[in-house]
Amino acid sequence: MRAPRQTFSYPYPHPAVTTDVVVFTIHDGELNILLVKRANPPFAGCWALPGGFLDIDEDIDTCAARELEEETGLGGLYLEQLYTFGKTQRDPRERVISIAYYALVPLDVLATPHAASDAADVGWHRFDELPTLAFDHADIVHMAHQRLVAKLDYSTIAFAFMPESFTLSELQNVYEILLRQPLDKRNFRKRILSLDLVEETGRQRRNGKHRPAREYRARSAKRVEIIK
Amino acid sequence: MRAPRQTFSYPYPHPAVTTDVVVFTIHDGELNILLVKRANPPFAGCWALPGGFLDIDEDIDTCAARELEEETGLGGLYLEQLYTFGKTQRDPRERVISIAYYALVPLDVLATPHAASDAADVGWHRFDELPTLAFDHADIVHMAHQRLVAKLDYSTIAFAFMPESFTLSELQNVYEILLRQPLDKRNFRKRILSLDLVEETGRQRRNGKHRPAREYRARSAKRVEIIK
DNA sequence: CCAAAAGTGTTCACCGTACACCCATGA
DNA sequence: TCATGGGTGTACGGTGAACACTTTTGG
Numbered sequence: 260m261r262a263p264r265q266t267f268s269y270p271y272p273h274p275a276v277t278t279d280v281v282v283f284t285i286h287d288g289e290l291n292i293l294l295v296k297r298a299n300p301p302f303a304g305c306w307a308l309p310g311g312f313l314d315i316d317e318d319i320d321t322c323a324a325r326e327l328e329e330e331t332g333l334g335g336l337y338l339e340q341l342y343t344f345g346k347t348q349r350d351p352r353e354r355v356i357s358i359a360y361y362a363l364v365p366l367d368v369l370a371t372p373h374a375a376s377d378a379a380d381v382g383w384h385r386f387d388e389l390p391t392l393a394f395d396h397a398d399i400v401h402m403a404h405q406r407l408v409a410k411l412d413y414s415t416i417a418f419a420f421m422p423e424s425f426t427l428s429e430l431q432n433v434y435e436i437l438l439r440q441p442l443d444k445r446n447f448r449k450r451i452l453s454l455d456l457v458e459e460t461g462r463q464r465r466n467g468k469h470r471p472a473r474e475y476r477a478r479s480a481k482r483v484e485i486i487k
Numbered sequence: 488m489r490a491p492r493q494t495f496s497y498p499y500p501h502p503a504v505t506t507d508v509v510v511f512t513i514h515d516g517e518l519n520i521l522l523v524k525r526a527n528p529p530f531a532g533c534w535a536l537p538g539g540f541l542d543i544d545e546d547i548d549t550c551a552a553r554e555l556e557e558e559t560g561l562g563g564l565y566l567e568q569l570y571t572f573g574k575t576q577r578d579p580r581e582r583v584i585s586i587a588y589y590a591l592v593p594l595d596v597l598a599t600p601h602a603a604s605d606a607a608d609v610g611w612h613r614f615d616e617l618p619t620l621a622f623d624h625a626d627i628v629h630m631a632h633q634r635l636v637a638k639l640d641y642s643t644i645a646f647a648f649m650p651e652s653f654t655l656s657e658l659q660n661v662y663e664i665l666l667r668q669p670l671d672k673r674n675f676r677k678r679i680l681s682l683d684l685v686e687e688t689g690r691q692r693r694n695g696k697h698r699p700a701r702e703y704r705a706r707s708a709k710r711v712e713i714i715k
Numbered sequence: 716c717c718a719a720a721a722g723t724g725t726t727c728a729c730c731g732t733a734c735a736c737c738c739a740t741g742a
Numbered sequence: 743t744c745a746t747g748g749g750t751g752t753a754c755g756g757t758g759a760a761c762a763c764t765t766t767t768g769g
Contacts, residue, residue: 266496272543273501276573276584315500315582319573343571343586345504345547354543356504356584358571428748445750446732468741469746656721673723674759696768697720722765730757738749 274345274354278323279310279396281341281403282331284364285420285436289385292400293330293372294392296380301351302393304379308400310357311375323360330372330381337363337419341403349395357394361403366429367422411437415456418477424460426472427451502573502582506551507538507624509569509631510559512592513648513664517613520628521558521600522620524608529579530621532607536628538585539603551588558600558609565591565647569631577623585622589631594657595650639665642713643684646705652688654700655679 282293294306309330313322320338328334338360345356372381384390392400410416411434420433431447451457458478463471510521522534537558541550548566556562566588573584600609612618620628638644639662648661659675679685686706691699 266498267500268494268496269501269503270494271540272495273497274504274541274543275497276502276504312499313502313573313584315502316575318575319571319584340570342568343547345541345586347544347546356541356547356586358573358584426748443733444748445734448749449751450731465740467746468744470739470748472748654721671760672721673761676722677724678758693767695720696718698722698766700721716769718769719767720765721767723763725761727760728758731755733754734752736750738747740746740748742743742745 272354274356275350276313277310277355277357278313278319278326279308279357279359279399280323280327280330280338281308281359281361281400282327282364283361283386283403283407283420284383285366285433286383288432288436289387290436291383291385292389294382294384294390295330295372295375295378297393298377298379305393306384306390307393308359308396309375309381313358319358323358323362327360327362329375331364332371332373333364333368337416341399341406344395344399346395357399359399359403361407363407363416363419365420365422366425366433408437415454415477418456421477424462424474424476426464426474427457428472430457430475500582502584503578504541505538505583505585506541506547506554507536507585507587507627508551508555508558508566509536509587509589509628510555510592511589511614511631511635511648512611513594513661514611516660516664517615518664519611519613520617522610522612522618523558523600523603523606525621526605526607533621534612534618535621536587536624537603537609541586547586551586551590555588555590557603559592560599560601561592561596565644569627569634572623572627574623585627587627587631589634591635591644591647593648593650594653594661636665643682643705646684649705652690652702652704654692654702655685656700658685658703 284291293309295309297303297305297307309326311326313319324334324338327336327338341359341361343356343358347354349355374381386404389400407416417430417433417437421430427448430451431442431444434447435442456478457475460474460476462474464474465471512519521537523537525531525533525535537554539554541547552562552566555564555566569587569589571584571586575582577583600611602609614632617628635644645658645661645665649658655676658679659670659672662675663670684706685703688702688704690702692702693699
């Protein structure tokens with residue numbers, strides 16, 4: 260991938276720059292994040308966030324989206340810059356600045372991770388039972404989770420977890436998982452409907468031996484806007 | 488400062504990394520930011536944000552604080568990472584990633600900027616009448632202002648503009664300048680006092696031919712905490 | 716005694732919260 | 743007909759917004 264013979268010289272030292280992505284999704288009623296098992300040192304055999312080096316002629320957002328797509332096979336996901344981590348000792352090889360992003364994968368897209376060439380393994384992990392992570396990736400995950408939960412209050416970020424169409428119960432379920440608390444069904448529906456964020460598809464969802472649920476979709480251009 | 492003869496080589500290209508700081512303060516009832524006039528190309532003679540290259544063995548926060556102190560002579564200011572800007576074409580010389588910060592200078596500290604060696608001039612500029620800025624610095628300033636105003640709602644960030652002791656009218660004045668709207672005096676005082684953010688110093692402030700104002704200080708460790 | 720800013724309470728509208736029952740379907 | 747999740751309305755309390763006059767000082 261990289262030309263191994265050529266070298267690049269500068270009159271003063273430059274750090275390496277990477278992007279790392281915290282990829283959230285919800286599986287089986289639990290919040291999950293995507294991790295790759297490192298094949299090479301440092302931290303060989305240790306789980307880490309997907310990510311990689313910034314190409315010199317590549318925008319930062321593009322780099323994060325590329326890494327995300329390489330690992331999940333998915334494009335068009337919600338992706339937002341989180342924070343830049345750069346403690347001098349965070350990587351034992353050389354000085355590495357990591358621009359961290361987080362991404363949300365909708366429920367239905369059954370993302371099957373693809374192990375990259377430098378990864379021994381890749382997979383979803385329950386957020387509540389994460390293994391020890393390489394580098395300072397535990398700090399990155401912690402901040403990403405904080406940001407995600409904070410945004411539930413004042414944005415419609417939860418919609419990024421939803422498939423094209425969904426029922427209000429499914430949406431409520433996502434909120435309950437993220438907030439770790441049950442919500443009142445009537446109040447929840449009142450709030451969502453009054454914000455004019457969703458519209459009925461007109462179809463119904465038949466999911467068992469009970470009344471079918473109305474199917475909704477997010478109103479265009481409102482999927483992840485800030486409220487107010 | 489930098490060794491001009493030595494070169495540093497890498498097996499693949501590394502971007503340069505800088506920090507840039509948007510320094511806010513309030514002068515004469517108006518929001519101001521600190522700008523330096525560039526002495527050298529590119530954008531020679533153009534106003535820009537204070538900032539500079541990250542030393543290879545220096546933490547990012549430290550770099551921003553150092554740049555800030557070099558320009559203002561002040562330490563211990565409120566300083567927070569904002570966002571990382573890295574469009575491939577943002578600097579015509581080479582690929583430069585800029586980790587942007589913003590800082591708040593209290594009212595009273597009469598910060599007299601010090602022109603650095605690579606600056607032709609340095610000074611405060613009214614936020615409403617900024618000159619054309621170098622690079623993508625206008626974008627950075629815009630985002631910093633957005634963040635600042637957003638934080639007024641859910642944090643006590645405005646306290647970072649206040650000197651050690653202040654009156655409630657002075658505090659209200661800061662909020663009014665930042666929000667660009669007058670606030671009701673009774674409601675404002677009720678809210679601030681009920682949040683238990685300030686305590687009386689016991690002293691009074693005599694400021695003219697009218698009733699003296701009570702002097703307050705921020706309660707320790709509450710200067711810039713998030714509310715809730 | 717006059718000008719100027721400091722200081723002080725109450726009322727009302729709205730919003731978030733608590734809470735319980737009927738509906739439509741499949742087995 | 744029964745089990746299961748879908749769907750609906752009202753009452754209350756707390757919080758934010760509107761609003762005007764008295765107090766203290768210096769000149």
